[in-house]
Amino acid sequence: MVYLGLRIACVILAQKATDTTFAAAWVFIAVELAVAIPSLMHNGWTMWSLKSRHRPKMRLVGNDVPTVDVFVTCCGEDDEVVMDTVRGALDQDYPGDKFRVIVLDDAKSPGLQRDCALLSHTYPNLYYMARTKIPGQPHHFKAGNLNYGLEQSHHLPGGAGEYMAALDADMIPERDWLRALLPHAVQDPKMALVCPPQLFYNTPPSDPLAQSLDFFVHVIEPIKDAMGVAWCTGSGYVARREALEEIGNFPLGSLAEDVATSTLMLGKGWKTAYVHEPLQFGTVPEDYGSHLKQRTRWAIGTVDTSFKLNFCLWGEKVRQMTFAQRFSGFLYASLSLYTILLSISLFAIPVILIMGKPLVAYANDTQLRWLIRACFANTIVNRLCEFVLFIPAGYHTGQRGSRYQLWMSPYIALCIIRSFVLPKWLGGQTQAFKPTGSLSSALNERDPKLKKNMFRRLWAILFNYMAAFHFAFVYLTLVAATLVSYRCFFQESHRVKDILICLVTHAFWPPLTFIFICSSMWTPIGYAIDPPQMPDREELLVRDPQTKVAHPTPQSKKVAFGGQAAWFEFEYTFSTLYTCLIFVASFLF
Incomplete structure (x- = not known):
């Protein structure tokens, strides 16, 4: 904030000294602020929660335990995938007469029924x-x-269970899943919902699309849990029947019934908990289109729920929420809406560069020196803050998350505009992302044997999946940076100092924000050119030959380090060293 304040002050002083309006400098300040807002909000939220950020690890022992109905929801998934989840649910270290596994098949698969x-x-x-x-x-x-x-569980022998649990079709629970979650509900009669993280065993090396959710499950959700506002994670959770009945069971008409459910429970004065343990492992979408559809559905569902609940700020449905719970509901919905502003602001940088305008305005060399030093301090503090914040998820996970926020923003922004702003006759729709055109089949980009050729992948992702926007941004920005560099070398003074100042104040202002944005926006194109390769699902599992119960291998539970992660680390290190170099130069020139 001090750095941005100094930037604003120098522009004002420069305008007074030259009697000129530096419109481009103001726009660049707006871009810097726009890019910084998500991290500023998250960091503030994180510091607020540091006082109590630990939930104890517990296990329910003995056979005198509550009854539980475990629902496995499915709708057209492969029968083998669903049955692996069913076998894992049945193989619980829990008395067999105290829980039931109920397969809820919305596709009526004859093979699954058999x-x-x-x-x-x-x-x-x-x-x-x-x-x-x-x-x-x-x-x-x-x-x-x-x-x-x-409803149907009431008609089963013994009636409905005291608790219900839900598993997605592909989420294989660990054997101590129920015994790990239930203690948190049993010891507190106001605990309505207990959720574990969603973890995955088929995440490709380097996780190029940030599918692992590691930042969410290892950083954001523990923070929210510390503030008493843990969200339902969508799978693997245990809910108290009494609390569900009070809110009328799962709310209808929402693409994010998990978020809506936990929010309504909090609004009625119930509690929710997040148990930060690896208790279930599932699969991430294996193609680019499915990934987009999943993430935009989550974003639209979150925003839609927030609209219906007045952003958790007022209304009967959130009457018993605390201030922290209301602020959290407002914060995460706002960040989804914020993608619209972020997507618009991104194009300001190439436009300013093409116009040949400086990104930084100042009245004299002294002001420039202090601007560089403040930028150095801002960059180093941000790097340290990111490192500390991302420790629970892994440093590289944090970098992937930051880049994901940039390249995914146009997709989320477009879907939000279509869903909540545009009328139907102008292209409005109430669904998540849909690819344009039609693809006869999935690209199978991660299957070494079935993947489509590179031209087909590029065409599909650029045009069917609208990554042409990303390509246009990267191309325009690099061309603009080249043009402005040419002007600095051949149209400015031949003094080395003047050339360097021109380069720094135009395209190469530390920490080289345009390079970070370009490499982030290149993600879909890079993915199309060289998608990660994954083995067959069965190779990622260890299966008991007698019971057929399967669990992921220890290696498959981790995100492998790959070439993309190495490149991102090099880029991050280079931009930090460059910032240090410019900082030192401010004392020499």
Whole structure:
């Protein structure tokens, strides 16, 4: 904030000294502020929560335990994937007469029904259900499927369980999953929801699309838990039936029923908890289009829920929320909406450079020196802050998350505009991201045998998946940086000092923000050219030959270090060293 304040003061002083308006410098300040806002908000939120950021690790022991209905929700996934989750759920270290596994199949797969029937001979606590969906009537997707299971479980032997748990079709739970979550609910009668992180076993090396969610599960969710506002993570959670009934079960009409559920519970005075332990492992989307659809659906669902709940700031549904809970609901919805501003502001840098305008305005050399020194201090403090903040998730995970916020912003912004701003006759829609055109099949980009050729991948991602926007930005920015550098060398004074000052104050102001933005925005194109390769899913699992129960291998639970991570580290290190060099030069020239 001090650095930005000094930048603003120097522009004002420069304008007074020259009687000129430095519009480009003001725009660049706005861009710097726009890029800094998410980290400033997150860092402030993090410091607020540091006082109590630990939830104890507990296990429920013995056989005198609560009854639980475990729902496995599925809708068209591969039967093998679903059955691995079902077997993992049945293989719990939990008394068999105290829990049931209920497969809620929204696709009515005959093969899945047959597999469940065969397995129920070994596990009598396994049930298969498939609701009737009448064409033309809304069925409310996953929320409707879960509500159907909640209703039908009352008709099973012994009635409904005291708790319900939910697993996504691909999420294989660890054997101590239930015993790890339930103690947090049992010891506190106001605890409505207990959630573990969503972890994955098929994340490719370097995680180029930031699919691992490591920053969310290892940094953001523990922070929110410390503030008493843990969100439902969508899979692997355990919920108290009493709390669900008080809010009318899972809310309908939302693309993010998990966020809406936990928010409504908090609004009724219930508590939610986040248990930071590796208790379930699933799969990330294996193609670019599915990844976009998943992430934009999450963003739209979060914003839609926030609109319906008045951003958690007022209303009967959030009446019993604390200030921290209200602020959290406002913060994360605002960051999704903020992608619109961020996407617009990105193009300011190449436009300013093409016009040949300086990014930094100052009245004299002394002001320039202090601007450089303040920029150095700002950069180093940010690097240290990032390092500390990202420690729980891993340093490289934090870098991937920062880049993800940039290249994903145009997609999220477009979907938000279509969903909440544009009327239908202007292209408005109420769904998540949809690719333009039609693809006859998935690109299979991570399958060494089935992947489409590079031209097909590039065409699909550039045009069907709209990454032409990213390509245009990178091309325009690099051309602009080249043009302004040419002007500095051939149209300015031939003195070395003047050339260096021209370069620094135009394209190469530390910490080389345009390079960081360009490399981030290049992600979809780089992914299309050289997508990561992954082995067959079965190679990532260890399967018991007798019970067929499978769990991920220790290696597959970790994100491998790859070439992209090495390049990003080099780029980050280079830009930091460059900033240090310019800082030293401010004392010499």
